[in-house]
Amino acid sequence: MSGDWQPGQRIPVEHELATEYRCSRMTVNKALSALAERGMIVRRRKAGSFVAAQQIDRTVxxxxxxxxxxxxxxxxxxxxxxxxxxxxxxxxxxxxxxxxxxxxxxxxxxxxxxxxxxxxxxxxxxxxxxxxxxxxxxxxxxxxxxxxxxxxxxxxxxxxxxxxxxxxxxxxxxxxxxxxxxxxxxxxxxxxxxxxxxxxxxxxxxxFQFAGDFQPAEKDAFDHTTRRSAT
Amino acid sequence: MSGDWQPGQRIPVEHELATEYRCSRMTVNKALSALAERGMIVRRRKAGSFVAAQQIDRTVxxxxxxxxxxxxxxxxxxxxxxxxxxxxxxxxxxxxxxxxxxxxxxxxxxxxxxxxxxxxxxxxxxxxxxxxxxxxxxxxxxxxxxxxxxxxxxxxxxxxxxxxxxxxxxxxxxxxxxxxxxxxxxxxxxxxxxxxxxxxxxxxxxxFQFAGDFQPAEKDAFDHTTRRSAT
DNA sequence: TATATCTATTTGTATAGACAAAAGCGGGTC
DNA sequence: GACCCGCTTTTGTCTATACAAATAGATATA
CATH class of the missing domain: 3.40.1410.10 (Chorismate lyase-like)
Incomplete structure (x- = not known):
């Protein structure tokens, strides 16, 4: 729990996270890609990774x-x-x-x-x-x-x-x-x-009704508490 | 387009697919894992991978x-x-x-x-x-x-x-x-x-209304046409 | 027969290395 | 200023290898 991430805040580059957490870049990449797929972060080549602006509640x-x-x-x-x-x-x-x-x-x-x-x-x-x-x-x-x-x-x-x-x-x-x-x-x-x-x-x-579940699944990647919308 | 997959049908093991498509097992694993996450296939260690029974239309x-x-x-x-x-x-x-x-x-x-x-x-x-x-x-x-x-x-x-x-x-x-x-x-x-x-x-x-999109994103892994429900 | 144990298979995950692709940035030119 | 070009950073993806974890199926045991 090293604190919240502010929307728009930049995340350290993969290489840095890899050395910080003593794991390979592939592992970092996989974790961040998963977060990106969930819409929690946005990634752009050369620019870096950022905490998503609108933290959206994606329900499947x-x-x-x-x-x-x-x-x-x-x-x-x-x-x-x-x-x-x-x-x-x-x-x-x-x-x-x-x-x-x-x-x-x-x-x-x-x-x-x-x-x-x-x-x-x-x-x-x-x-x-x-x-x-x-x-x-x-x-x-x-x-x-x-x-x-x-x-x-x-x-x-x-x-x-x-x-x-x-x-x-x-x-x-x-x-x-x-x-x-x-x-x-x-x-x-x-x-x-x-x-x-x-x-x-x-x-x-x-x-009739529609029902949907959501659970983060990502094991709190990198020990940060990520924010989510709409409780 | 090598044909449809029947629900319950077993998919060749990762190692076979890797040699068949001349790629590494990691690549196969990533592709199949993505399909599993989307609920299109079910994977069990030792048992293998199977086309999901209820082909569900997952909308985010x-x-x-x-x-x-x-x-x-x-x-x-x-x-x-x-x-x-x-x-x-x-x-x-x-x-x-x-x-x-x-x-x-x-x-x-x-x-x-x-x-x-x-x-x-x-x-x-x-x-x-x-x-x-x-x-x-x-x-x-x-x-x-x-x-x-x-x-x-x-x-x-x-x-x-x-x-x-x-x-x-x-x-x-x-x-x-x-x-x-x-x-x-x-x-x-x-x-x-x-x-x-x-x-x-x-x-x-x-x-008011709710809207949701779905696209497979997986680039038709392994050239098979996967079935999906509810058109 | 039922139960426990072993073994081989299959998936799950991590690693280091390599290269590709996108794109921000600066320098040069006009 | 605008535009183009190349450099460099960062992400995206693949590979080969290795080992861990789960478990179906076979075998042994009670």
Whole structure:
């Protein structure tokens, strides 16, 4: 516990730390790289390593496919295809996805049931350019998430979690009240810079939540107490 | 692209991969360790490395302190202390926190304003055993999250994100409608196995969301296409 | 059969050395 | 001033080697 590190403060160079702690530079490098990956320090060649300015609380959330999740919890998962339509991307969706309007898409809507009870509505857009095989796929037995997973690897994903009030259609499908608080997970996945799919999954708020853990894992590298945000 | 990996399938041992790809075992080890850290494979000494069973979509969410978040976005942050009371942990909260009932706690409730508008209600429990200094702190100028951060390092955190409908009191404070969908972030932090603090932060759903990114970063180690869940 | 012990395999981690890549810095030129 | 060039520092990464730690599987023992 040799004290706190102020944001922006420079950390001694690897070589110095190595001699100070009687270990090889590789070992120091590994430790500092781990800290950098966690966002606690920032490293720049020639400039050096610095305590990160915004000390952020990085939480790892395990966000799963509904069917997998149900399976793991030992529940039965089922789903119904409510809509399946080939369209062209309209202006508003194009802006949302940041893809050119007019691109051919497959628009899906389906209802997921866990243990026989409605658990989520999935509204999905699949870019047919990126996944041409989807054009002829009915998704009769395999849910779209699973099917896509087997067809297309993705290289980047972005998630957004929102609270929304159930509109009339959503409430009816999820067998809940209109205006009920729902948790919507929005996920967009990319491959080679192009969108593969965009999906909004809406869960009834009283039957769903997201959980995530964080532990530093690094064994207090170099005996310093590192600061963290948001307690 | 030598094909997919089936969950549970065994990966050749480091030594074999090293000779196959003409690199040192250290390099292989680093690559596989990175995959293991991402949860894509599971490694066990003597047994070997295996493709992870539940292929989970790990998303890193940066969950920040409200005041920090507002600052970063260039907004003005303010807050009002609504309640500050020393109590003893009752049975229901004890069960929630998994701490023994009767422990002395400081219960806080405050309202956060961003750019003058109500943005969140913070309901917090601070364990006075873990943070004795909190007993005499009025939190007049420094918000509890920031103050705690400076006082107590934590070693483990758990987050839960839920959608809830605003009750009458919440709606009034957040200047929104009763029943409005809200996003609640629950965070519990520990130090040495004991709870430091437990907090519920409720945001109006129309003014808040959580976002998280994921990219594999590993440059497709060993030319295999790894599977990932939930597209 | 159940249990303890040994052994070989596999991962985990540390080390010293080497070179590559990025980038800050200064000096020179215009 | 701006711009270019090369020097040097610092991080990034790989290699070969070595040993430690865990443990699956085989063997011995009760």
């Amino acid at each position: 959330m395990d966000i799963q496919d509904i069917s997998t999740e149900a399976e793991l919890a030992g529940y039965q998962h089922d789903y119904q295809m409510l809509m399946r339509r080939i369209e062209r991307l309209d202006a508003s969706d194009a802006a949302l996805l940041r893809e050119p309007a007019g691109a051919e898409i497959l628009r899906l809507q389906c209802l997921h049931l866990v243990d026989g009870k409605p658990n989520a509505i999935e509204r999905r857009i699949i870019m047919l350019d990126a996944v041409p095989l989807a054009r002829d796929e009915a998704f009769a037995s395999v849910p779209p998430a699973k099917w896509l997973l087997e067809q297309v690897p993705w290289s980047k994903a972005r998630h957004i979690i929102r609270a929304v009030s159930a509109d009339a259609a959503t409430a009816r499908l999820l067998e809940t009240e209109r205006g009920e608080a729902c948790l919507t997970l929005i996920r967009q996945t990319w491959q080679n810079g192009g969108t593969v799919t965009y999906v909004e999954i809406t869960h009834p708020g009283d039957r | 969410m940066d969950i920040q302190d409200i005041s920090t978040e507002a600052e970063l976005a260039g907004y003005q942050h303010d807050y009002q202390m609504l309640m500050r009371r020393i109590e003893r942990l009752d049975a229901s909260d004890a069960a929630l926190l998994r701490e023994p009932a009767g422990a002395e706690i400081l219960r806080l409730q405050c309202l956060h304003l961003v750019d003058g508008k109500p943005n969140a209600i913070e309901r917090r429990i601070i364990m006075l055993d873990a943070v004795p200094l909190a007993r005499d702190e009025a939190f007049a100028s420094v918000p509890p999250a920031k103050w705690l951060l400076e006082q107590v390092p934590w070693s483990k955190a758990r987050h839960i994100i839920r959608a809830v409908s605003a009750d009458a009191a919440t709606a009034r404070l957040l200047e929104t409608e009763r029943g409005e969908a809200c996003l609640t972030l629950i965070r519990q932090t520990w130090q040495n196995g004991g709870t430091v603090t437990y907090v519920e932060i409720t945001h109006p759903g129309d003014r």
